[in-house]
Amino acid sequence: MKRILIIDDSATILLSMEGVLAKAGYAIDKASSGEQALTMLNDGLRPDLIITDLYMGAMTGTDLIRLARQVTGLRFTPMLMVTTESQQDKRIDAKTAGATGWLVKPVAPAALLQVVRQVLPER
Amino acid sequence: MTPLLARFLPEARDLIQVAATGLLNLEKNPSDETIINDVFRSVHTLKGSSGLFEVAALTQLVHAAEDLLGAVRAGQIALISDMVDMLLDALDQVSLWIDSLERTERLPDDAEATSRPLVTRLRGCCPQSASKAKATTATAEDGAADWLGLLPESDRLAAFAHAVSGHPLLALHYCPDESCFFSGEDPLNLVRQCPEMLTGFIVPRAQWEPLDSFEPYQCRLDFLILSSAPRAEIEHLFRYVTEQVRIAAVAPEHLILLEGNSTDCTVCADFVAAARTDLDAKDFNALRRAVDTELERIDSTLRAASALRWLNAVLGSPLPNPLWIGAMVEAIASGKPPCFDRATTEPKLNTPPPSPAMSPLFHRILGEQRRVLSLPAEPDQIRTRIASVVASITNLLVSAGLADLTETLTRASSHAFEYGSPTRLLDLLEEWERCGPTSIPAGKQPPSIAPASPGGSVASPEDAASERTTVRMLKVDQAKIDLLMNLIGELVVSKNSLPFLAKRAEQVHGSREMAREIKDQYAVIDRLAQEMQGAIMQVRMLPVSEVFERFPRLVRDLSRKLGKTISLEIEGEETAADKSIIESLADPLIHIVRNALDHGIEYPDERRASGKSSHAAIRLKAFQEADQVVIEVGDDGRGIDPAAIKAAAIAKEVITQDQADLLSDQDAINLIFHPGFSTAEQISDLSGRGVGMDVVHNTIERLNGTVQVSSILGEGTVVRLSLPLSMAVTRVMMVETGSQLFGIPMDMIVETVRVPVTAIRTIKRTETFVLRDTLIPLVRMTRLLNLPGRHRDEATNEDEAVLVCRVNGSPVGLVIDSFREGMDVILKPLDGLLANIPGYSGTALLGDGRVLLVLNLKELL
Numbered sequence: 001m002k003r004i005l006i007i008d009d010s011a012t013i014l015l016s017m018e019g020v021l022a023k024a025g026y027a028i029d030k031a032s033s034g035e036q037a038l039t040m041l042n043d044g045l046r047p048d049l050i051i052t053d054l055y056m057g058a059m060t061g062t063d064l065i066r067l068a069r070q071v072t073g074l075r076f077t078p079m080l081m082v083t084t085e086s087q088q089d090k091r092i093d094a095k096t097a098g099a100t101g102w103l104v105k106p107v108a109p110a111a112l113l114q115v116v117r118q119v120l121p122e123r
Numbered sequence: 124m125t126p127l128l129a130r131f132l133p134e135a136r137d138l139i140q141v142a143a144t145g146l147l148n149l150e151k152n153p154s155d156e157t158i159i160n161d162v163f164r165s166v167h168t169l170k171g172s173s174g175l176f177e178v179a180a181l182t183q184l185v186h187a188a189e190d191l192l193g194a195v196r197a198g199q200i201a202l203i204s205d206m207v208d209m210l211l212d213a214l215d216q217v218s219l220w221i222d223s224l225e226r227t228e229r230l231p232d233d234a235e236a237t238s239r240p241l242v243t244r245l246r247g248c249c250p251q252s253a254s255k256a257k258a259t260t261a262t263a264e265d266g267a268a269d270w271l272g273l274l275p276e277s278d279r280l281a282a283f284a285h286a287v288s289g290h291p292l293l294a295l296h297y298c299p300d301e302s303c304f305f306s307g308e309d310p311l312n313l314v315r316q317c318p319e320m321l322t323g324f325i326v327p328r329a330q331w332e333p334l335d336s337f338e339p340y341q342c343r344l345d346f347l348i349l350s351s352a353p354r355a356e357i358e359h360l361f362r363y364v365t366e367q368v369r370i371a372a373v374a375p376e377h378l379i380l381l382e383g384n385s386t387d388c389t390v391c392a393d394f395v396a397a398a399r400t401d402l403d404a405k406d407f408n409a410l411r412r413a414v415d416t417e418l419e420r421i422d423s424t425l426r427a428a429s430a431l432r433w434l435n436a437v438l439g440s441p442l443p444n445p446l447w448i449g450a451m452v453e454a455i456a457s458g459k460p461p462c463f464d465r466a467t468t469e470p471k472l473n474t475p476p477p478s479p480a481m482s483p484l485f486h487r488i489l490g491e492q493r494r495v496l497s498l499p500a501e502p503d504q505i506r507t508r509i510a511s512v513v514a515s516i517t518n519l520l521v522s523a524g525l526a527d528l529t530e531t532l533t534r535a536s537s538h539a540f541e542y543g544s545p546t547r548l549l550d551l552l553e554e555w556e557r558c559g560p561t562s563i564p565a566g567k568q569p570p571s572i573a574p575a576s577p578g579g580s581v582a583s584p585e586d587a588a589s590e591r592t593t594v595r596m597l598k599v600d601q602a603k604i605d606l607l608m609n610l611i612g613e614l615v616v617s618k619n620s621l622p623f624l625a626k627r628a629e630q631v632h633g634s635r636e637m638a639r640e641i642k643d644q645y646a647v648i649d650r651l652a653q654e655m656q657g658a659i660m661q662v663r664m665l666p667v668s669e670v671f672e673r674f675p676r677l678v679r680d681l682s683r684k685l686g687k688t689i690s691l692e693i694e695g696e697e698t699a700a701d702k703s704i705i706e707s708l709a710d711p712l713i714h715i716v717r718n719a720l721d722h723g724i725e726y727p728d729e730r731r732a733s734g735k736s737s738h739a740a741i742r743l744k745a746f747q748e749a750d751q752v753v754i755e756v757g758d759d760g761r762g763i764d765p766a767a768i769k770a771a772a773i774a775k776e777v778i779t780q781d782q783a784d785l786l787s788d789q790d791a792i793n794l795i796f797h798p799g800f801s802t803a804e805q806i807s808d809l810s811g812r813g814v815g816m817d818v819v820h821n822t823i824e825r826l827n828g829t830v831q832v833s834s835i836l837g838e839g840t841v842v843r844l845s846l847p848l849s850m851a852v853t854r855v856m857m858v859e860t861g862s863q864l865f866g867i868p869m870d871m872i873v874e875t876v877r878v879p880v881t882a883i884r885t886i887k888r889t890e891t892f893v894l895r896d897t898l899i900p901l902v903r904m905t906r907l908l909n910l911p912g913r914h915r916d917e918a919t920n921e922d923e924a925v926l927v928c929r930v931n932g933s934p935v936g937l938v939i940d941s942f943r944e945g946m947d948v949i950l951k952p953l954d955g956l957l958a959n960i961p962g963y964s965g966t967a968l969l970g971d972g973r974v975l976l977v978l979n980l981k982e983l984l
Contacts, residue, residue, distance in 0.1 A: 012131045012172040053171075055164035069305065078307035084167060084189070089197075100307035101363035106174025106182075118360070121312040 002120055005029045005047035007037040007064065008082070009056035013107075017051070020109040021116065034059030034067075041071045049120045050079040051103065054090055062090070066097040078119040082107060124228055131172055133598065135221050138165040139214050140672065146214075147675040150207050151690070156196075163192045169217070180234035181220050187245035188213045194249050204683070206248050211676070213241050270296060270347055271373070272380045276429060278322040279378040280436050282349045285321055286375040287440035290351035292321070296369040297346040297361065298328070304340055308364070316360060318352035323484060349373065375440075376447060376463045379433045383426040385458055391417060391427050395456040398434075402448055410448070411438050430455045488519050489556045496545045496552070509539050509548065516552070528555075601702070604662055611656050612949035616968045618652050619946075621645035664848075665705045667745040667754065668696035670712055677713065678741060681720045689724060689739045698745040700752040700848050707826055708754065708846070711819040715756045715842045716741065718816070723760035723840050733837065735759070750848050751828075757841040763834035765791035772797070792832050793932070796820040824981060827853070827870060853950040855967065855977055857943035858926060861910030866948065866967060866977035867937075873929050875942055877922040892925070892936060899927060901936045907983055908962075930980050937980075950977060 004026045008014050011032070018028045029045060031037035033056055050068060052061040059067075061081050068074050078100040083090050091102050100119050103112065145162035152158060170185040188210055195202045216237060223231050231237075271279065271294065286292045295317070299310040314323060324347040331337070350357060354370065361368045394417045401410040414435050421428050434451040437443055447463060454461035492512045500508055513536040520528050531551065539548040621641055629638035671693050682689040719741055727737035742757040765788040772778045772794050778786070786794075795816045816830075823830045828846035847870070855866035878892050883901060885891070890901040905911065926937040948967030953960060964979040 010134060010168050010172050012127060012134055012175060013168075015127055015130060016175050053168075055160070055167055057164075076304050076307055078309070082171075084171070095306065095363070098306050105171040118313070118316060119307070119309070121309060121315075 001025065001027045002048040003027045003029060003046070004049045004051060004116070004120075005031065005037060005040070005045065007031045007034060007050070007052040007056065007061070009033060009053065013053065013082075017107065017112065020112055024113055024116075026116070033057055034061065034064035037064055038067055038071075041068055041074065046073050046077075048077065049116060050074075050077060051082060051116075052079070053082045054094070062094050062097045062099075065094060065099050069098040080115065080119065128176065128224065128228065131176065132221055132225050134172060135169055136218070138169045139218050139221070141165040142169070143211060143214050143676060144672060146207050146210055147679055149202060150204060150679070153202050159192070159196045159202075163189070163196050166192055176224075178220070178224070178230050178234075180230055180238035181217055183242055184213055184238045184245075185217060187242040187249075191245050191248050200248065209241075209244050209248065213245060216241060270294075271377060272382075273326060273347060274322060274324055274349070276380075276382055276432065278324070278349075279380065280432065282321045282373075283375050283378045283433075283436050284439065285351060286373070286378070287437075287442075289441075290319075292373040292375070292378075293350050293352070293354055293357055294371045294373045295346070295348040295350065295357065295361075296371075297348065297364070298367050298369075299342045299344070299346070299364070300367055301341045301343065303342050303364075303367075310342060310344070310346065313360065313364070314346050314348060317348055317350055318356050318360070319350050321349045321351060323348045376461075379437075379447075379451070379461055379463075381426050381429045381433070381454065381460055383424050383429045385426045390421060390425070391431075391455050394431075395452060398452045398455075402445065402452060405445065407438055407443055407448075411435070414438065426458065427455055430461070433461075485519065486556055489516070489552055492516055492519075493549060493552045493556065496549055505543055505545065506540060509536060509545055512545075512548070604659070604702075607659050608663065611652070611659050615652050615656060615947070616949060618645070618648050619969070620972070621648065660701065663702045664699040665702050666697050666699050667705060667708070667752070669705050670709050671696045671743055671745070673709075674712075674716060674743060677716060678720065681717065685720065685726075687720070687724055687726060687739060688737060689720065689741055692740060692742045693744075694742065695745040696743075698747055698752055700846065704752070704826060704846050704848070707822060708844070711822045711844065712743075712754065712756065714816070714819050715844075716743075719756060719758040719760065719840065719842075723758040723762075725761050729761075733761075747848070748845070751845045752848055754844045754846070755841055756844075757839060759839040762836040762838055762840055763792050763795070763832070764836055768792060768794050789833075792834055795832065796830065827868065853964075853967075853977070854945060854947055855950075855975075856926075856945045857975065858904075858937075858939045859941045859943055860904040860939040861908065862940070863910065864943065864969075864973070864975055865904075865908075866975045867926065867928070867980065868964065868977065869945060871928045871930065871980050873927045873934060876925050876927060876936075878925045878936070879922050883923065890938075894927065894934075894936075897934065899934050899936045901925065901938055902984065903938045907937075928980055930984050935980075935984060948975065948977070 004021055006014055006017050006021075006028060007030075008017070009032055014030045014032065018030060022028050029040065029047060031040055034052070035058065037050075037052065038059070050065075052064050054061040065079050065081065068077075068079065079098065081091070081094040081099045081102045082105055083094070083102050084105045091099075094102060101115065103115055142162050142165040145158050145165065149155065149158045149162060166185060166189045170182060170189050173182045173185060191200075191206065191210065194200050195206075220230050220234060223229070274282075282292060297310065297314060299308065300306070303310060314320075317323070326345050326347060328343045328345050331343075354372075357370060358365070361370075394413060397413050398410055401407070401413065414431050418428060418431050418435070421431075430451060434448065434455070437447045437451055447461075450461040450463050492515055496508065496512050498508075513532060516532055517529050520532065532548075535548045535551045539545045622645060625638040625641040625645065628634050628641060674693070675691055678689055678691040724739040724741070725733070725735075730737050730739065740759050742755070744755045744757070746753055765786075768791045769778075769783040769786065772791075773780055773783055777794065777797050783791075796819075797817060816832075820830050823844055823846065826846050828844055831843045831845075832840065833843070834840040854869040856869055856872055857864050857866055859865075876894065878901075883890050883892050886898075890903075891898050892901060893899070923938050924941055926939055926942070928935055928937060950965040950967055952958070952965040953963055957963075962979055962983045964977045967975045967977055969975050
């Protein structure tokens with residue numbers, strides 16, 4: 001079972017994304033901040049995909065991706081950033097930091113699954 | 124209510140609060156990036172979460188606010204106060220809707236109408252179509268793809284056939300970033316998902332480096348793809364890598380590129396002559412036959428042969444284009460590339476596509492793997508190579524939808540492993556290559572580059588950030604805490620019955636031993652109960668910031684309305700006090716601050732005239748002093764003029780001229796607490812509909828607190844509120860009067876004295892006594908409570924027990940029968956029928972089950 005780590009400071013978003021992804025057969029880990037996520041990763045969590053929000057307190061999603069890329073075993077892991085339509089420039093930052101792609105808020109369940117399937121090959 | 128909505132509501136409220144607070148700070152520090160980011164993030168998160176519910180009006184409004192904030196954040200526009208007003212209005216509206224969602228789980232019917240003007244106003248501030256232009260893809264589109272010649276002719280012929288049957292073609296050149304694997308990208312996986320791919324081709328970007336300097340984690344391959352999918356679909360698929368993809372429309376004739384050795388043009392002279400005739404006669408069937416014959420005749424590696432094959436393809440299209448045929452014929456005649464007239468595109472036709480071409484790619488990969496396998500190798504290398512080839516072929520089979528063949532492959536490979544010889548495997552591959560499966564969706568595996576599992580050579584992050592842990596908070600329903608508080612109150616009271624029990628054990632049952640044991644146990648239970656009570660009270664403690672946080676907004680709004688420039692300083696907002704105290708503080712504080720804004724602080728002109736800065740300040744300060752929490756509201760305004768107060772009080776007949784003459788300045792200032800007193804020349808809507816400071820006074824007194832006002836004329840006023848940290852436990856002293864027990868709150872009591880009857884003098888019909896040079900009036904408790912007085916023998920010269928209390932700032936002596944012990948009680952207000960009886964703060968339960976009435980001296984005296 002593929003593991004997906006979701007990071008968002010909104011419990012509402014976490015709950016809804018988990019609902020969609022868990023139903024589609026993914027194992028879900030959640031973190032409510034970049035710091036928490038990084039701790040989990042450093043403690044050995046190795047998700048197959050990371051989906052993070054952009055703005056969530058001290059550590060942004062971009063920071064998280066940059067740091068997570070340096071964690072052993074996550075160099076090639078797909079990482080997605082959740083952004084809004086109005087954050088084109090942030091996407092470029094995110095890409096520079098090592099993001100694989102992005103999702104556009106509000107994330108519709110179908111779009112979420114489609115993107116997850118796109119970056120997470122069924123090998 | 125769904126759990127999702129239940130989560131959303133408190134979250135939304137928090138976000139609104141954060142955003143509003145941030146906006147106010149931002150107005151003061153417009154260049155502070157942290158604040159704008161915070162505000163933006165809150166609004167942004169709010170928008171994101173709201174999108175999960177059917178609240179379009181709300182989402183639109185928040186979205187508009189977010190866009191405006193985004194523009195501010197990007198430095199496109201400067202934030203001005205009007206925008207802050209607008210944004211705050213929007214947040215207020217959202218707040219109202221959140222309340223509505225909580226009540227009815229939907230927005231009010233007029234939400235859309237309410238939202239629209241707000242959105243329009245917000246949008247009006249946004250710079251025109253900010254950053255919208257960037258939204259389009261950066262794909263280079265001009266001209267045809269220049270790499271079509273790299274595709275083998277057979278692929279191009281197949282694509283041509285597809286294109287001329289009514290399927291517009293797109294050529295994609297995907298050139299993944301060298302370090303793309305380090306972004307979690309998987310170019311191959313991406314390409315595999317390309318819809319309606321006709322052919323795909325992988326080319327190395329440059330000459331391969333020698334093996335020892337080869338860097339396997341760099342992507343050095345380009346992907347060339349022809350697809351007949353709509354452009355939007357392709358662009359969507361490659362949206363994360365737009366800058367790495369070039370998409371170009373391919374007209375069918377672009378595919379017609381001749382290859383092969385150029386030859387003497389005369390080889391086909393006869394054919395050309397015949398073809399021209401057929402073309403003129405539009406006899407395509409004859410021409411087709413002639414092409415077939417000519418192809419049989421000449422060497423297939425010749426350039427002319429290539430041209431003939433293309434001519435054949437053009438003729439084979441559903442509706443052959445005569446211009447193309449002519450161009451092809453001329454190309455054969457001249458030996459030059461065909462020249463197509465741009466103006467003529469082929470007639471469009473909707474016919475079903477011919478069956479997909481055999482997958483040349485599949486064959487090509489098989490061939491390549493076979494070549495790798497048959498290379499000479501050292502015996503120790505051969506097994507590694509077999510494994511690598513088997514892995515590639517397995518992937519190939521899976522991606523081609525031929526997973527069932529992997530079993531055959533496994534058998535062959537295990538044989539090859541066993542004997543260290545790839546012969547059996549080679550045979551299998553050759554067989555597949557020869558009569559391989561047809562209609563394979565293109566899928567391939569680059570021979571040497573497979574996204575490998577990470578090697579772990581990168582150092583683990585050194586950042587301390589990873590060590591940070593998050594504070595875990597638990598949100599608990601208030602009612603649960605209140606219940607706990609009540610329970611611990613009951614426990615404290617019932618615990619108090621143990622000493623009585625011990626006394627009974629000794630006195631009634633004569634067991635001193637038993638009495639001691641009970642007392643020992645009591646000590647333990649007492650300690651635990653007290654600790655528990657302390658802990659629960661801690662849970663109920665809230666920082667005063669809960670109340671303070673509304674003031675930046677209030678001060679800002681009011682000062683703008685009044686045309687005064689006022690800054691608010693807040694200090695000690697982390698000071699904590701019991702929830703009930705904090706909650707009841709809000710209204711009095713608002714009143715005091717409004718008063719200061721409205722009456723205390725002068726208009727800028729007036730301030731300048733008196734030599735002050737036109738910029739006024741209001742200071743909110745909270746701190747803990749012993750077991751009291753003190754809140755001071757200070758302003759640097761005009762101060763309170765005792766003379767003006769006196770004059771106003773006389774005019775309002777609050778006091779007489781004679782009384783006024785006797786008042787000290789401080790007492791005069793205290794007159795503002797007198798009911799109905801207001802010095803403002805006109806009652807404004809700000810300082811509370813003419814209700815004076817007496818409301819504040821009463822509220823604070825009810826909380827067992829005190830209010831003091833000190834003011835220096837021309838320099839400012841400070842209102843100081845002192846409140847107990849917690850109201851949960853009240854310390855009372857029990858007194859006996861008229862043979863009954865009463866409780867008196869300890870904080871009222873100054874001291875207890877015994878006064879000889881002879882020392883009591885009657886002045887103006889009031890009994891008084893002198894305590895350390897202070898004249899203290901005496902009040903007999905029995906008279907106060909209308910209880911039968913104790914019969915006393917005047918001659919005995921007994922001392923009177925006097926409880927000196929401070930009531931409303933002045934001392935008073937209460938004559939009682941006797942003092943009893945002091946104790947902590949949980950004070951329960953009188954309710955039901957008794958609720959309106961004045962003179963009592965409430966009741967407390969004594970350890971032996973009796974009910975103690977606790978007196979409210981302020982009401983009694």
